[in-house]
Amino acid sequence: MAKKPHINIITSGHVDHGKSTLIGRLFYDSGALSEQEMRKLKEKAKELKKETFEFAFVMDNLKEERERGVTIDLMYKGFETDKNYYTVIDVPGHKDFIKNMITGASQADAAILIVSCKDGIQDQTKEHSYLAKVLGIKQIVVAINKMDAVEYKEAKFNEVRESLVKLLKGIGYNTDAIPFVPVSAYKGDNVFKKSENMPWYKGETLVGAMDATIKPPEPATDKPLRLPIQDVYNITGVGAVPVGRVESGVMKPGDKVVFMPSGTKAEIKSIEMHHKQLDKAEAGDNIGFNVRGAGKNDIKKGDVVGHENSPPSVVKEFTGQIIVLQHPTVITKGYTPVFHMHTTHAACKIIEIVKKMDPKTGATLAENPDTLKSGDAAIIKVVPTHPVSVEKQADFPQLAKFAIRDMGKTVAAGIITDIVKV
Numbered sequence: 001m002a003k004k005p006h007i008n009i010i011t012s013g014h015v016d017h018g019k020s021t022l023i024g025r026l027f028y029d030s031g032a033l034s035e036q037e038m039r040k041l042k043e044k045a046k047e048l049k050k051e052t053f054e055f056a057f058v059m060d061n062l063k064e065e066r067e068r069g070v071t072i073d074l075m076y077k078g079f080e081t082d083k084n085y086y087t088v089i090d091v092p093g094h095k096d097f098i099k100n101m102i103t104g105a106s107q108a109d110a111a112i113l114i115v116s117c118k119d120g121i122q123d124q125t126k127e128h129s130y131l132a133k134v135l136g137i138k139q140i141v142v143a144i145n146k147m148d149a150v151e152y153k154e155a156k157f158n159e160v161r162e163s164l165v166k167l168l169k170g171i172g173y174n175t176d177a178i179p180f181v182p183v184s185a186y187k188g189d190n191v192f193k194k195s196e197n198m199p200w201y202k203g204e205t206l207v208g209a210m211d212a213t214i215k216p217p218e219p220a221t222d223k224p225l226r227l228p229i230q231d232v233y234n235i236t237g238v239g240a241v242p243v244g245r246v247e248s249g250v251m252k253p254g255d256k257v258v259f260m261p262s263g264t265k266a267e268i269k270s271i272e273m274h275h276k277q278l279d280k281a282e283a284g285d286n287i288g289f290n291v292r293g294a295g296k297n298d299i300k301k302g303d304v305v306g307h308e309n310s311p312p313s314v315v316k317e318f319t320g321q322i323i324v325l326q327h328p329t330v331i332t333k334g335y336t337p338v339f340h341m342h343t344t345h346a347a348c349k350i351i352e353i354v355k356k357m358d359p360k361t362g363a364t365l366a367e368n369p370d371t372l373k374s375g376d377a378a379i380i381k382v383v384p385t386h387p388v389s390v391e392k393q394a395d396f397p398q399l400a401k402f403a404i405r406d407m408g409k410t411v412a413a414g415i416i417t418d419i420v421k422v
Contacts, residue, residue, distance in 0.1 A: 004085040005216035006284050008245075010137070011088060012128035013114035018145040022114055022185035023088055026207070029192035030079035078274075083211040087286060110139035110214045112206075113164075117182070118149045120160050121167060127325065127410070133171045134323050134413045136397065139214050140168070140178050143206050147198065148184040154200040157182045179209035220283040224310035225249030225257070226396055228342040229303045232296055233288070240296040242305070243288045244343065247398035249307075251289070252280045259294070259303040260312040260389040261422075266294035302344025304389040304399065312389045312399075315419045319354070320402065322414030323377045328407075330371035337406040339382070341416075342399050346388050352381040379417070392416050 011019045027033040078087040089108055111132050115125055132140065142164060150156040165175045181190055182201050189195035190205045204212055230244040251257075255268045269290040271278040281287045291299075304312040324331060336349040356366040357377045372378050393400040393415045400416040 004080065004083065006085050006087065007109045007214055007216050008087050008089050008284070009110050009112055009210075009214075010108035010132075011112045011114060012132060014116070014119070014122040014124040017114050017116040017119065017122075017125075018185045019114050022112070022143060022145060022183070022191065025185045025188060025191050026086075026088070027079050029188060030081065030207075032079040081207050081211050084214070084216065086210070108137055109217045110141065110210075111137045112141050112143055112210070114143045114145050115160060115164060116146045116149075117144050117156055117160050118146050121163050125164075126167060129167060129171055129173075130323075130325060131403075131410070131413055133173065134325075136401065136415070140173065141206065141209050141213060142168075142178060142180045143183050143185075144180060145183050145185050147182045147189060148187050152182075152184075152189075152195075152197045154198070157201075177213065179203065179213055181206045181209050217284065220248035220396075220398075221250055223248040223283075223396065225251055225255075225305065225307050226312055226391070226399055227251065227287075227305040228344070228399065229259070229299060229301050229305065230343050231301055232299050234296050238290060240294065240299060241288045241290055242299050242303075243286075244305075245286045246281050246283050247342075248283050248396055250280055250282050251287075251305075256308045257291075257305050258308050258311050259299055259305055261314040261387040262298065262300075262303060264294050264298040264303075265308060266291040266298075268292075302342075302388075304342070313391055313419055314387045314389050314422045315384065316387065316422045317351075317381065317383050317420040318390065318392075318416045319418040320380050320382055320414045320416050321357075321377070322380060322404070322412045324372050324374050324412045325410055326374050327372075327411045330373050331412070332371050336385070337404050337411065339384070339402045339404055341388060341390050341402040344388055345405075347385045348382045349385065350380050351383050354379040354381060380414075387422055390416055390419065392419050 011023060013019055024033070028038055078085055080086070113125070113129060115121065144157055144160050147157065161180045164180065168178065169175050181203060182198055183190040183206050185191060189197055190201070192205060192207050194205055203209065225246070226248045227244045227246050229242045233241045233243065235241050251268060251271060253268050253270055256265065257268060258265050269292045271281045271287050271289045273281065273285055273287045278287070306312040331350065333350060333353060336347050338345050339348040353369055353372060355364050355378060356369045356372065357364055357379070391399040402414055402416065403410050404412040
């Protein structure tokens with residue numbers, strides 16, 4: 001049996017547009033969630049007087065189980081179709097969804113943008129679409145959800161679809177290549193199964209559209225090993241179990257590795273994915289692994305693992321290409337917000353604004369401008385306040401994306417084009 005191509009998808013969209021319900025539905029209809037698990041969730045939902053939320057509970061439940069340390073791979077839950085194996089990144093519903101989206105987007109091969117047909121485009125719909133584009137997600141499938149709430153009307157679907165085409169075109173997406181699927185995640189229309197409630201819709205189901213349009217990534221197995229740590233669990237009788245996704249290269253038991261920026265060295269004892277022991281993990285695999293020679297206190301979230309003979313870069317300065325999404329005033333030289341990069345974050349100081357560019361064409365508009373405002377694109381030079389392990393876009397695109405956060409908002413997002421090593 002050949003291994004199916006593995007695709008990481010991120011779900012994005014406004015907070016009440018049905019993300020969790022859609023994910024629950026995907027798991028349930030694909031058989032990744034058993035009848036028994038579903039029954040439990042239904043009972044629990046009833047107890048809490050939230051009957052229509054049983055699917056949303058799936059994700060929230062996983063989060064709770066994770067907090068109790070029951071298992072190490074629940075942050076990623078997957079489902080299969082005839083063609084692909086999909087891992088859904090990001091447990092939705094976090095207040096900090098944007099920060100999550102940044103971590104998620106740096107690992108995502110594609111995005112499902114979920115928009116309620118009842119409410120249409122909202123602020124987060126725009127923000128998430130922008131971020132997806134800036135962070136390099138080229139493949140999008142749009143689920144126009146809650147069709148049951150608008151009586152499955154074609155006119156309503158067309159209206160929301162038009163507005164989305166306009167939005168996505170404006171950001172620079174080729175909307176001819178994007179499927180727009182009318183679904184009801186709660187009722188199950190057009191998610192896995194074709195709906196009888198919308199005879200006017202002749203296209204594929206959501207999953208059919210995903211299989212037809214999303215191309216699996218080229219595996220980055222020929223590059224050196226890079227694995228950003230997403231979490232470290234302490235499992236009784238086992239010890240420290242770091243968890244993360246292999247972004248490039250291959251990891252095998254017995255490998256001598258180093259965790260950067262700390263420089264902690266260790267040997268890989270065993271590797272596990274979806275409760276199975278692996279004899280090797282490759283780029284794209286979400287794994288938990290056990291090490292010899294380093295304890296829980298030596299490894300932390302945000303560290304990057306590489307082989308001793310090709311250690312991850314630790315930088316004292318980097319050049320970034322950014323787009324300013326929203327800023328209450330202006331960004332100037334000396335500004336020191338928090339940069340979120342793969343699974344780590346650090347306060348970083350902007351020491352130079354090299355140039356301002358046209359966000360759509362990349363043409364230079366001004367050299368060394370004093371300020372940047374919302375909507376501007378620019379090249380900046382940055383110094384982290386403590387050493388971080390990141391890479392440049394040309395070498396390891398997965399470790400070169402960042403978002404700038406301030407006052408609880410994402411003010412800008414970008415990619416690292418150059419680094420100065422420590």
